Amino acid sequence: MTAAGTAAATALALGLTACGGTGGGSKDSSVVPVPTDPATVTGSITVLTNRTDQVQDGTLKGYAAAFNKIYPKVKVEFQGLTDYEGDVKIRMNSKDYGDVLSIPNAVPTSQYPSFFSPLGTAGELSKKYDFTEKATVGGKVYGISNIETANGFVYNKAVWKQAGITAWPTTTAAFLDDLKAIKARTGATPYYTNYKDGWPMTNWGNALGSPSCDSTANDKLVSTKEPWAAGQDLNVVDTLLHDIVHDKLSEADPNTTNWENSKNLIGTGKIATMWLGSWAVVQMREAAQKAGRNPDDIGFMPFPQQVNGAFCTVVRPDYQYAINAHSNAKPAARAWIDWYINKSGDAQKSLSISSVKGTPLPSSLQPFKDQGVRFIQLSYAKNTQVNDIDKASEVGLNAQDYPQRIVDVARGAAKGNLQDVFKDLNGKWSEAQGTIGG
Numbered sequence: 403m404t405a406a407g408t409a410a411a412t413a414l415a416l417g418l419t420a421c422g423g424t425g426g427g428s429k430d431s432s433v434v435p436v437p438t439d440p441a442t443v444t445g446s447i448t449v450l451t452n453r454t455d456q457v458q459d460g461t462l463k464g465y466a467a468a469f470n471k472i473y474p475k476v477k478v479e480f481q482g483l484t485d486y487e488g489d490v491k492i493r494m495n496s497k498d499y500g501d502v503l504s505i506p507n508a509v510p511t512s513q514y515p516s517f518f519s520p521l522g523t524a525g526e527l528s529k530k531y532d533f534t535e536k537a538t539v540g541g542k543v544y545g546i547s548n549i550e551t552a553n554g555f556v557y558n559k560a561v562w563k564q565a566g567i568t569a570w571p572t573t574t575a576a577f578l579d580d581l582k583a584i585k586a587r588t589g590a591t592p593y594y595t596n597y598k599d600g601w602p603m604t605n606w607g608n609a610l611g612s613p614s615c616d617s618t619a620n621d622k623l624v625s626t627k628e629p630w631a632a633g634q635d636l637n638v639v640d641t642l643l644h645d646i647v648h649d650k651l652s653e654a655d656p657n658t659t660n661w662e663n664s665k666n667l668i669g670t671g672k673i674a675t676m677w678l679g680s681w682a683v684v685q686m687r688e689a690a691q692k693a694g695r696n697p698d699d700i701g702f703m704p705f706p707q708q709v710n711g712a713f714c715t716v717v718r719p720d721y722q723y724a725i726n727a728h729s730n731a732k733p734a735a736r737a738w739i740d741w742y743i744n745k746s747g748d749a750q751k752s753l754s755i756s757s758v759k760g761t762p763l764p765s766s767l768q769p770f771k772d773q774g775v776r777f778i779q780l781s782y783a784k785n786t787q788v789n790d791i792d793k794a795s796e797v798g799l800n801a802q803d804y805p806q807r808i809v810d811v812a813r814g815a816a817k818g819n820l821q822d823v824f825k826d827l828n829g830k831w832s833e834a835q836g837t838i839g840g
Contacts, residue, residue, distance in 0.1 A: 431515060431519070433519075433523070434520065434725055434732045434736040436736055436737065436740045437736065440474075440737070441474075443733050443737050444734065445475075445476055445733070446476070446477040446734075447476065447479070447500075447501035447734045448500045449500060449738065450483060450500035450504070451482055451483070452482075452486035452504060452721065454482035456482075457480050465746050469738065473737050473741070476738070478738060487507060490503060490506050491506060499517075501726055501731055501732075502723060502739060503723070503724060503726065504723060504724075505544070505723075505724050510786075510793060511786045511789050512790070514537060514544040514724075515540070515542075515727075518545065519725040519729070520543060520544055521542075521543050521544065528543075530758065530759060531758060532779065533550065533782065534546065535783060537724070544722075544724055545724040546739065546743060547720050547722045547723070548749055548754075548756075549681065549748075549749045549754035549755060550718065550755040550757055551608075551680055551681050551717065551720050551754065551755070552679065552680040552716070553608050553609055553680070553715055553718070554680065554770075555702070555703045555704075556677075556686055556700065557668075557674060557676075557701055557703055558590070558668055558669075558699050559701045560671055560696070561588055561674040562674060562675075564588045565583040566587065567580050570703045572707070572708050574641070577706035578645055578651070582651065584674050584675075585651060588674070589672075590671055590673055591653050591672065592652070592675060593646050593674065594652065594667065594668070595647065596661055596664055596676065597656030597657065598658065601661075602676070602678060603805040603806060604800055604801060604802050605678055606639060607799045607804070608716065609635070609639040609716070610635050610636060611635060611714070612635070612715055612778070613635045613639065613714075615712070615714035618781050620781065621788070624787045624791065628828040628831070630823075630824040631824075636827075639705075640805070640820075640823075643677075643808055643809070643812075644812045647809050648812040653673075664676065665686055665688075665689035668690075669695055669699075669700065670690070670693045671699070679718075680702055680754065680766060681720065681752060681753075683700060683701075683702050683766045684751075686700045702766060702769070712774055713773070713775045714778050715778065716778045716779075716780055717755060718780065720754075723742070725739070749764075753765065794834035795830040795834035808820070811823055
């Protein structure tokens with residue numbers, strides 16, 4: 403799971419604008435319906451994926467074999483991309499970006515019709531799937547997510563218990579105190595930033611809406627002049643990240659972090675906590691088990707702030723699957739997307755929330771349910787405007803550069819202080835907002 407940096411996002415936007423009008427080939431804007439007769443669906447499709455682990459361990463190959471029992475005349479091939487955002491960004495400047503792909507975060511919603519084929523109407527698909535509005539342009543849906551992610555802290559319960567902590571902290575101050583207790587009473591690093599890989603840090607932006615428990619937090623960015631003002635969600639979230647690093651509660655050198663190794667580190671109790679999506683729980687538990695540790699030591703806790711006595715966690719869509727507008731095998735591509743989301747069982751196996759409405763929560767989130775955590779689904783009714791302002795401001799709400807800058811300031815590797823950062827971000831956002839007309 404990756405996200406592009408601000409510079410990459412800007413470069414991608416420029417490149418996409420240049421190639422978006424090329425058209426040609428098999429591109430058309432017709433809705434690609436789910437095939438009604440599998441026997442008539444033929445062709446070979448290439449699926450681009452960021453899940454290199456599922457390519458390597460044969461999971462996707464197994465899914466393709468199950469898919470072929472229903473669609474025997476379709477050949478499915480996978481291309482796992484470690485730098486998914488970067489690689490797909492380059493490929494999207496041509497027509498060769500697979501048949502099925504996860505929509506890169508850096509592609510502006512307004513440009514979806516230039517690169518993807520519509521999968522159905524908003525009225526039709528919104529009845530079956532969550533978050534279709536995030537990929538809706540002109541009443542048509544261009545992408546459907548397989549899973550939804552609750553945001554929170556993946557943590558090693560055994561380490562926290564060793565530090566004498568058994569209850570979730572209810573304030574950011576209490577959270578910092580808990581990390582200090584872990585540092586003082588255990589041999590574990592209290593928090594791990596995953597700074598070097600970058601993309602895990604983009605999840606800090608996904609905390610928007612959790613501190614305030616506000617489902618309209620994303621839409622409000624269109625009219626909020628200073629999103630980093632005191633009391634605003636982004637101020638609360640980014641202050642916590644800053645203070646964790648500033649108080650030396652994270653790894654000594656963020657330039658040496660390693661995502662793959664972080665799984666082993668938290669699984670064996672060498673690090674205690676990481677801010678990630680709920681999708682990560684199963685990966686950390688698998689790492690713990692491989693290391694001979696108890697996988698149940700890996701838990702998940704909500705952002706440390708309550709509203710009216712309740713925690714809130716924002717549930718967001720993961721990557722949304724789309725069809726390359728230039729694909730020559732669109733019926734086969736549509737068949738794969740439909741089968742993968744509805745029949746593969748991948749969401750359940752990964753202990754994730756399925757985007758299919760009415761699907762039960764995974765067992766990893768049962769503690770949230772037991773403790774009355776409120777699950778908030780953000781509205782994306784104004785997402786196109788938010789993206790346009792974000793692009794014009796060059797802030798990069800979903801990019802890694804922005805939280806990395808906060809870490810750099812906190813550890814003294816960059817000039818200024820947190821208030822300087824907030825003043826700069828507010829100024830850029832307000833100026834872009836005026837330009838866009840928010």
